[in-house]
Amino acid sequence: MRDNAPMIIILTVLLGGALLLVMLSDFARDRELDNSVIGINGLSAWLKENDVAVRQSHPRLSPHIDDLSIRVLPLYDVNLLEEAGTPKTVKDLVGQQTQRDLSQENFKTKISELPTLVMLPKWTTGFIETDIAYKETLIPLPAYNRLFRQIDLPDLKLKREKAVFESASVGSGSKREVALFHAQSFAPGTWPNTCQVHQKMNEDVIALACRFDETAHVTYIFSDPDLLNNHGLSVAENAAFAKDFMIELVLGNEKPIYVDTSHQLLTQYEPNQEERRDYERSGSDLARFFEFPLSLLWAAALSVLAIVYWRGAIRFGPLEREPSATANHSKTVAIATKARLLRLSESDGQMVADFVRNQLTDLTIKTLGPDLGATGMGRYFSHISRRDAQLAYDFQTISEHLINNAHRMTHADLFKGLDTYKTLLEKVVDSNGSIGISKTR
Numbered sequence: 171m172r173d174n175a176p177m178i179i180i181l182t183v184l185l186g187g188a189l190l191l192v193m194l195s196d197f198a199r200d201r202e203l204d205n206s207v208i209g210i211n212g213l214s215a216w217l218k219e220n221d222v223a224v225r226q227s228h229p230r231l232s233p234h235i236d237d238l239s240i241r242v243l244p245l246y247d248v249n250l251l252e253e254a255g256t257p258k259t260v261k262d263l264v265g266q267q268t269q270r271d272l273s274q275e276n277f278k279t280k281i282s283e284l285p286t287l288v289m290l291p292k293w294t295t296g297f298i299e300t301d302i303a304y305k306e307t308l309i310p311l312p313a314y315n316r317l318f319r320q321i322d323l324p325d326l327k328l329k330r331e332k333a334v335f336e337s338a339s340v341g342s343g344s345k346r347e348v349a350l351f352h353a354q355s356f357a358p359g360t361w362p363n364t365c366q367v368h369q370k371m372n373e374d375v376i377a378l379a380c381r382f383d384e385t386a387h388v389t390y391i392f393s394d395p396d397l398l399n400n401h402g403l404s405v406a407e408n409a410a411f412a413k414d415f416m417i418e419l420v421l422g423n424e425k426p427i428y429v430d431t432s433h434q435l436l437t438q439y440e441p442n443q444e445e446r447r448d449y450e451r452s453g454s455d456l457a458r459f460f461e462f463p464l465s466l467l468w469a470a471a472l473s474v475l476a477i478v479y480w481r482g483a484i485r486f487g488p489l490e491r492e493p494s495a496t497a498n499h500s501k502t503v504a505i506a507t508k509a510r511l512l513r514l515s516e517s518d519g520q521m522v523a524d525f526v527r528n529q530l531t532d533l534t535i536k537t538l539g540p541d542l543g544a545t546g547m548g549r550y551f552s553h554i555s556r557r558d559a560q561l562a563y564d565f566q567t568i569s570e571h572l573i574n575n576a577h578r579m580t581h582a583d584l585f586k587g588l589d590t591y592k593t594l595l596e597k598v599v600d601s602n603g604s605i606g607i608s609k610t611r
Contacts (some may be wrong), residue, residue, distance in 0.1 A: 206298040207401040214429045227432035239423040244289040248317045250274035266295035285387045299327040326358035338372045349406035352396040519577035526572045565594040
């Protein structure tokens with residue numbers, strides 16, 4: 171079980187990073203939708219370019235209701251009570267009618283917060299994927315019945331023109347020549363008494379002004395989003411109409427128009443209270459640290475942590491401990507004691523042999539790792555030979571000569587042999603780095 175622990179930890183960290191990346195896919199999908207042909211990011215840019223006060227929603231920021239004039243809320247779903255899920259086939263993807271997963275509760279809260287322009291959906295995901303507006307990428311008209319029931323307009327119906335560009339002069343002041351492909355409008359006589367006609371295109375009603383029981387202000391329902399979305403703004407004078415229409419809706423209110431493509435609700439508090447306000451904190455405040463784009467950093471950090479842990483724990487193995495100071499001290503004392511006994515017994519040759527053997531063992535360990543005895547020394551001499559074959563041969567010859575024959579040599583031969591050994595050792599150390607210098611002086 172202990173052997174499997176590192177792999178379990180690595181897999182857990184990698185799964186955490188993968189989970190964050192999956193969470194990021196929702197934000198990436200929303201950004202792709204808002205920038206697509208049916209998105210409305212272009213409306214914000216167009217209004218700003220024409221000096222109209224506008225504020226684009228942000229996934230982590232929630233402005234205050236009192237700071238805004240009207241909300242522009244595009245709908246991309248025909249069912250507010252069920253999540254879309256992930257399409258399993260190309261056909262499912264092309265025909266996908268629920269693209270943002272806005273809940274019914276959040277929708278009703280949004281339209282109750284402040285005056286809202288609701289843009290009805292028109293196209294499936296197939297339009298986004300192919301950039302081609304054809305009949306198969308239109309949401310079928312019967313599919314709207316469920317949506318209208320969910321937004322408390324159960325009898326409302328839509329009608330749609332054929333695959334042609336419907337043109338007309340639209341506007342209450344300056345007339346603009348607008349054009350719509352597969353123009354979508356409200357079927358006459360299907361809206362309730364709580365709704366009134368707000369905007370027509372020829373004889374077709376394209377905008378209603380409705381009042382709902384739970385709201386104290388008007389909610390505008392816009393039948394055809396192609397007059398205001400990224401695709402529609404590039405056609406005819408749709409962009410000019412969009413600017414005029416939005417200015418007319420705010421009725422001189424200088425507060426920004428809120429283009430809402432976020433799931434977040436707006437901030438509000440009770441009026442007539444002291445300047446100091448106490449805000450409730452919840453888990454959602456902490457969750458913001460894991461939302462896009464911060465979630466990218468968390469995912470990257472977890473992935474890096476898993477790789478570092480793998481390299482340290484699996485590839486290179488656990489850290490090796492250095493020999494303790496006590497062990498080194500004991501070894502030094504033992505060698506010194508043995509040398510003193512050899513001197514007292516006048517065994518200088520044996521002392522020289524032990525000295526050379528211990529020094530070669532120390533150099534081998536420092537160069538090649540754990541002590542492997544005679545095999546290790548052979549590898550050490552082979553290591554030197556790869557740099558200087560003659561030096562390796564001379565050094566090995568004098569070292570083995572002193573180890574095997576020092577106890578039979580005279581003092582003169584011992585001093586001569588040690589002098590040769592020391593000279594060759596210095597050359598070996600110089601050619602192979604500083605390994606063993608401290609042990610040879």
